[in-house]
Amino acid sequence: MGDRPARGATLEDVARVAGVSRATVSRVINGIRNVDVEIQEAVRRAIAATGYAPNRAARSLVTRRAGNIALVVSGSPGASDGFSASVLTDPFFGRVAAGAVDFLRPLGIHPLLMLADTDQAREDVVDHLRQGSADGALLVSTHAEDPLPELFVRAGVPAVLFARPATPSPISYVDLAHQDGAKLAAEHLLARGCRRLATITGPLDVPASQDRLAGFRDAMARHGHAYLPILEGDFKQESGETAMERLLTEHPRVDGVFVANDLMAQGALLVLRQHGRRVPEDVAVVGFDDSPPALACRPQLTTVRQPVEDMAAEMARLLLSHIEDAGRDPASVIFDPTLVVRASA
């Protein structure tokens, strides 16, 4: 019964116990064939006997691969209670993380969670990548004009974005056909008889918000509806409340609202009820995302589903291919939204 903490057995130790060379042990560990079955067995036994666990750093040093990737969320320093809290607590981000994790886990790859809400933080992220802490990055930007994509291409760091960057960059991204989604919402609202429509948008400096608005407006116009009140929010619940409040005073006869995400729609629903408006009878509401809050509402939200988890998985797939082949050209993959009809419209 030895009991020293045994500062880790090395390949050398295993080799000695198994009576073979380090190279051979390395081969069986890395699943390279051309190793006698008998010897494989011996090696395995030696590994078990020594409690050997390969040293990641040593391996990375020679393979030039960290074996994990970075999941970075970039934004501007949250006004009040911190960027970290608001973003990590946002169900949308949770879905992105879940999608990436589920795809990566079977591959033995884990995401390094990094937030970049200041220039300093962004620089740190780039440094970490350059130092090889991670082999590439999955990037979710929460604001337009994020300098990070550009920093990544400049540093030669493999990266994939969630959503098309505001300024063109030679970098891969995954996105949703936002306009199509908005169109789905418009047609559903129109079909159920709404005639006085309005929309609560996301921050208008981000492409996704612009696209959802454009898609909704175009679809309305195509159906002859020239006028569309527009209220701008910031994708958080409270802004949905504020916007709906204003909408109700400025356009009291509104009978249908397209809200650019579920969190704001949730806030809108709250205000609607407070004002005694029945949903969907008096005012129909369609959200966007199909995130958990859509189910937490009463009535439950009719919403445009964005397959976030699948999109995140695709990001990971793309990233891996860029890591594999550094010369690969940037690619974009666009997903289709679907309408999930529940009780609010």
Place this chain on the structure above:
Amino acid sequence: MGDRPARGATLEDVARVAGVSRATVSRVINGIRNVDVEIQEAVRRAIAATGYAPNRAARSLVTRRAGNIALVVSGSPGASDGFSASVLTDPFFGRVAAGAVDFLRPLGIHPLLMLADTDQAREDVVDHLRQGSADGALLVSTHAEDPLPELFVRAGVPAVLFARPATPSPISYVDLAHQDGAKLAAEHLLARGCRRLATITGPLDVPASQDRLAGFRDAMARHGHAYLPILEGDFKQESGETAMERLLTEHPRVDGVFVANDLMAQGALLVLRQHGRRVPEDVAVVGFDDSPPALACRPQLTTVRQPVEDMAAEMARLLLSHIEDAGRDPASVIFDPTLVVRASA
């Protein structure tokens, strides 16, 4: 204008450019004094000129430190839509992550996100730690009898738990004085005049749920209330709805409810309104956590605040000290809850 991707300058390169030895460059990089100021300058210039970025793997190999830690969430494979989605989308977990990230970031440490919902996954997590991918682990278990803490101590992996483990283990943890929190809730409910109280608990196999229940029951008993209907939930919103539904049929005259977390309380509120009960006039409701959903409810939740972010930061602090000093004895740090009075009670 050279233009090859320049497969990374090394210490050697910097040394050559600066006209000094590798050792000296290493010293200035690691901020070791005893380096001539002139030379420091020269080295810095050389670093800038070469665009040098230290190689993490090489450094880790000699220092035996990965420079990052693991943030692992352990649980059982979610019944329906996956463990990853439900946990990463849970505001409670988001707060833990935010607290850890905020504490660790200034130190240049990032968390490696790992989920462990199967035996296989748990083994993988332990392997990664043993391989030195991370220097230690922050663990949040979502179910009782999680084998991971034990696996960690057995593997000699530094780790700190969120919440006392169901089975005693020589391992550090951070926790809340759940009983005190429940007592706060009980006294508030009693003080506002409620007389027919009930409670919706979390899964009763986890210590936190048991403690909240015990604390509430004891406080009630001390005030002469012998009978307390108990409904068990699972910390998710839907279970709060189900429980409240049952409570209303079995104990229609209930006038106050203590719900073991905000998510379930949110569900309870929904059901209450659906049944035409006014909150807090007919039924007062007190939640637990003070998570984002507490504000998303109408009326907003009166709830027992758990300083999750501070607790997570403390976990990180403890973990770092265990990494620093492997011999350090396990420690526990208990935080005090506070009552946040809003509209629901």
Place this chain on the structure above:
DNA sequence: ATGAAAGCGCTAACAA
């Protein structure tokens, strides 16, 4: 105050 040199543990040619 600085440099020389010995590894850290592993993979990958290259031989045999």
Place this chain on the structure above:
DNA sequence: TTGTTAGCGCTTTCAT
């Protein structure tokens, strides 16, 4: 099929 041998890029005694 297996072993030998170079390193990967860095930190760290130990001299100087």
